[in-house]
Structures are given as structure tokens and as C-alpha cells.
Amino acid sequence: MNMNNGLVGRSCGIDTHGGWGKPGTLLMCGLTNWEMAGRKAPPKSLKTNVGRSLWTPHTFKNLNGARVRLIASGPAASHNIIVTEDNRCLTFGKNDKGQLGVGDTKRRDEPTEVEALKGHTIIAASCGRNHTLFLTSRGLVFAAGDNKLGQCGVGKSEPCIMKAMKVKYSGPPIVKVGCGAEFSMILDIKGGLHSFGCPEYGVLGHNTDGKYFITNTKMAFHFEKVPKRIVLYVERGKDGHVTPLDRVEITDFSCGHYHTVAIDSKNRAFSWGFGGIGRLGHNEQRDELVPRLIKFLEPPNRGIRSIACGSTYSIAINIHGSALMFGQTKRTGEANMYPKPIQDLSGWEIRCIGCSQSSIVVAADDSVIAWGGSPTFGELGFGEMRKSSTTPMEVKAVEGLYITAVTCGVSHTLMICRDDTEHEKAKINKLPVYSV
Secondary structure, three states: OOHHHHHOOOOOOOEOOOOOOOOEEEEEEEEOOHHHOOOOOOOOOOOOOOOOEEEEEEEEHHHOOOOEEEEEOOOOOOEEEEEEOOOOEEEEEOOOOOOOOEOOOOOEEEEEEOHHHOOOOEEEEEEOOOEEEEEEOOOOEEEEEEOOOOOOOOOOOOOEEEEEEEOOOOOOOEEEEEEOOOEEEEEEOOOOEEEEEOOHHHOOOOOOOOEEEOOOOOEEEOOEEEEEEOOOOEEEOOOOOEEEOOOOOEEEEEEOOOEEEEEEOOOOEEEEEOOHHHOOOOOOOOOEEEEEEOHHHOOOOOOEEEEEEOOOEEEEEEOOOOEEEEEOOOOOOOOEEEEEEOHHHOOOOEEEEEEOOOEEEEEEOOEEEEEEOOOOOOOOOOOOOOOOEEEEEEOHHHOOOOEEEEEEEOOEEEEEEOOOOHHHHHHHHOOOEEOO
């Protein structure tokens, strides 16, 4: 089954994950010292301080001019996946758990081909904190990296999967993959969502948080080592009464660190997992152990066509093209306990969204719009003079360039830039160059 048989692209017309598309030039900005991502100080084991902050989008010299058609990272990830025009799957970044799938735990600053995936066409990928999922054009899923909580879904208890290995799943072909910090989600072509990994906070959607006590003080989790289908979707009334919903067919989803939001064929949105600071959109803080309908986003007037989750927040695009945010992007201040419009994006035709811990990068119309609170490391692309912005601002460094895909990791952003014409190529050639 190839990518033209309807296997890919069942979800919305907005790409929230870096997505598969027309090849172009890779641009990167933000922190490139992968060991430093998410830390205040470098680990003692780090001998060399390789990598620096790129304050504006750069082209990547080490790709030797190769065009890229897929990029993927994740809000908890300090590593990246890129797929070139000639179908090479390359990975780079942090690799202490083998998450790059190249057979060892050495960090890669230069994109390195995943040998285990040669012969497969990778059409989607997603990165968790220390694990990675790869989706092939035949609907197969491969995984690599941290597996001590079952998040690679290979059915084994090995703590690290060093080489990309097939996920233990035998159902209908998979059309989408996603990673939380320590859990994974895969969506099949018939609308079934399957989860595996750590069940803490109810993130797997199986009506349990998986906790059990080994002793009076020590706690552990019953984690899922292979994909398990989510079978129950519910609606909760104002009186607290819970009603199961029939025949829910999921078409799209996105994972934050410890939560997931999914959309079904009726443009309804469901959320579950960690409920803190409003990221589930229910106007309450409780954890949800099964997917719960978000009443604030209910059709017919408020249906949802796309979703993008950051670490502790969610951004929904409704059927009218408006963006709504719930949760908290800033480290302090008020949270949106239920979906509220992002007024600064009103009127923009949003094409793709990248979400990291607190930074958001959006390709809309012919512009890139970004915002995020301090500290930032260049992932917003504003330049060294203005490093952060709490309100959405256009990224002047890519003015006149057309960005077709964007993905964000911890403190860095990758973009694919259209390079069809000589004019576009000339503009791209004026951008600074990053070389490892």
C-alpha cells in the first residue's frame, strides 16, 4: 500500500507536526547544543560544548544541498528526524537512550542515516523525550530509544532500543504516529487510536493511571509494552453524569508531555491525561483517564479540524480557521482553563504549527508568526536583539520566503522552505549557514 491509496492525509488540511510534503530547503534556528536543551547547566559528563544558539533561521551546510520533505521533533525532544527527497531517513541530536535509531548512544550533530529503515519510505515521525516513532508508506511503525516504560511498543522489556525496530502491532495500517514524553499513540486507517508506554495521569486513555505500590512508600506503574486500542470515549454532563459515545472515528490527534487531544470524523475534540492548568480544555484541573468530549469545542458551530499540543497547552483550529488556545504557555501567570481565541491570529490562513515547551511557531499566509516567553535560545527566529515575545510577532528573517512545514523541539525549530524558483533560491542563499 503506497501513500497514494488514502493511507496518508486523512486528517485535517493543516499540518501540526512537520508533515510530509513537497521537498524544500531545511532551515533551523535555536539551541544546537543538544546536551544543554532543557538544562540550566551542562552535565558533568559533557566534555565539549559543541553547538550554539542560532538566533535566526539558518540553512544546514552538512546536508550538502539535499532537499527535505519531512521534518519531525516534539515538545519534549532534543532530537530530530528529517527525510530527504531521495527518501533517506536522517536523525540528529541527543541520543543518550538510542532514540536516533542508529545503533548506539552517541550524540549526532550531523544528520545520520538510519540504516535499519533503508528500503522503507518514511512518511511521518514523532519524537518523545527519549524515544522516536517512524511511520512507513505501508502503514508500518518502527520505534527506537528509551523503552523502560514500554514506550517503543516492541513487546520487549529492553530498557533501550538502539536500532529502529518494528512496533508489535498487527491491525489495520497506521496513518499517524505521535509521542508524549514517555508514551506513544498510533492511529489506524479505520479511526482506531492505540496507545502504549507509561500510563501515569491516564495518558494512555485506558481508564487507569496504572499506579500500584511495591511497598508502602515505593510506587510503580503497569505500563503497556504493545499498542492497546482505546475503546471508550465519553461525554460528561454538568451534573457529572458520564455517557459513553458510540462509533467514534478518530481522524487526527496531538500529544503534549502528559496529555493528548484527538479529533473525530464529526469534528468533535476529545482530551485526556494530566489535567493541570487547563490543558484539557474542560475548565477544571482533574486528570481524565479516558478521552472526554471538550464541550467548549462542540459542533456544529465550534467543530475542530486540527490540533497541536505543546508541553502544557493545546492549540485547536476550528472549522472556520480560527485558532483557540487552552492550558498555559508561559511559566507563570494565568492559564486558559478552557479554549479561548488567539486574537493575534485572527484572519490569518494557518497552514502549520510547531509547539515546544513554551514557544509556538506558525506558518500562515506568506508569513511565519512566533511567540514565547523568556528564556529562549533562538527558536523563535527573531534575532539576538529581541529574543522573545509574549505576543505573536512576524519573523522578519524569513520575510518573502514561503514556509511549507514547521516542527519544534526543546529550544529549537526546524522549517522546510519552498525553493521552486530562482528568486526563492537566491533569497535562501542570503540566509546565514550553520555548519557542524
